[in-house]
Amino acid sequence: MGMKLIAAADYQDMSQKAASIFLKQMEQKKQSVLGLATGGTVKGVYSELVDVFIEGEISFAEAASFNLDEYFGMKKEDPNSYFSYMQEQFFSKTDFALERNHIPDGTAADPMEECSRYDRLIEQAGGVDLQLLGIGENGHIGFNEPGTPFEIGTHLVRLTESTRQANARYFETMAQVPKEAITMGIGTIMKSRKIVLLASGVKKAGAIEQLWYGEVTEDFPASVLKQHPDATIIADKEALSGIRMDGKGELHQ
Numbered sequence: 001m002g003m004k005l006i007a008a009a010d011y012q013d014m015s016q017k018a019a020s021i022f023l024k025q026m027e028q029k030k031q032s033v034l035g036l037a038t039g040g041t042v043k044g045v046y047s048e049l050v051d052v053f054i055e056g057e058i059s060f061a062e063a064a065s066f067n068l069d070e071y072f073g074m075k076k077e078d079p080n081s082y083f084s085y086m087q088e089q090f091f092s093k094t095d096f097a098l099e100r101n102h103i104p105d106g107t108a109a110d111p112m113e114e115c116s117r118y119d120r121l122i123e124q125a126g127g128v129d130l131q132l133l134g135i136g137e138n139g140h141i142g143f144n145e146p147g148t149p150f151e152i153g154t155h156l157v158r159l160t161e162s163t164r165q166a167n168a169r170y171f172e173t174m175a176q177v178p179k180e181a182i183t184m185g186i187g188t189i190m191k192s193r194k195i196v197l198l199a200s201g202v203k204k205a206g207a208i209e210q211l212w213y214g215e216v217t218e219d220f221p222a223s224v225l226k227q228h229p230d231a232t233i234i235a236d237k238e239a240l241s242g243i244r245m246d247g248k249g250e251l252h253q
């Protein structure tokens with residue numbers, strides 16, 4: 001039990017530290033099942049891993065991946081889909097076997113069935129070995145908004161206005177920002193064997209402070225990670241502005 005917090009100097013240092021955890025995982029197990037995330041924070045990790053791949057030092061050919069979420073109602077080909085994001089940032093630049101890259105299907109006719117299919121697929125793959133997470137300013141992980149029960153599996157969610165606004169920068173108008181998404185649940189995320197959560201920038205300082213010092217509550221979804229056996233937070237200086245590091249590069253609780 002307990003979380004570890006690693007201080008990074010800046011965005012690049014945070015990305016490199018996270019990438020090295022992925023490299024170690026891949027060294028230990030070529031057939032790793034990786035849990036992947038989208039958003040601005042994790043882009044640097046993918047670009048670090050692509051660089052290492054180009055240098056010929058890593059292969060993802062035998063790995064599988066499961067992404068946390070996808071907007072509901074969005075076609076894969078849409079440039080704003082998380083499918084497009086993953087292709088662009090990571091998959092198309094490495095040697096992943098595309099049939100083992102899984103992302104919830106945002107166009108599924110029966111979203112409930114799609115959610116249970118996704119959970120079944122993760123189980124059949126042997127579970128996630130290493131899950132990458134970002135964090136929302138309100139503590140959301142994946143698209144699990146405050147108030148989401150901790151036990152829940154993959155499900156369809158209505159996005160909060162604050163999350164829609166945080167994502168509006170990628171769309172031309174607010175009306176285009178999706179209102180729903182399919183996301184791995186907190187129960188799904190907690191089953192992964194190892195979790196790495198990243199935070200960068202002053203906007204995330206409040207969330208990291210609450211995550212580290214606050215109690216475990218469904219009102220702040222990321223707080224569940226305190227109950228995980230192997231969860232690491234890597235945050236840059238700005239995101240750590242509410243944490244007393246006392247000159248230490250690493251804290252444990």
Ligand SMILES: O=P(O)(O)OC[C@H]1O[C@](O)(CO)[C@@H](O)[C@@H]1O
Binds near residue numbers: 040135141142163
């Ligand atoms: O890294 P960002 O863009 O700040 O996003 C943080 C989190 O919010 C989401 O983008 C969802 O709003 C998650 O996918 C991500 O982990």
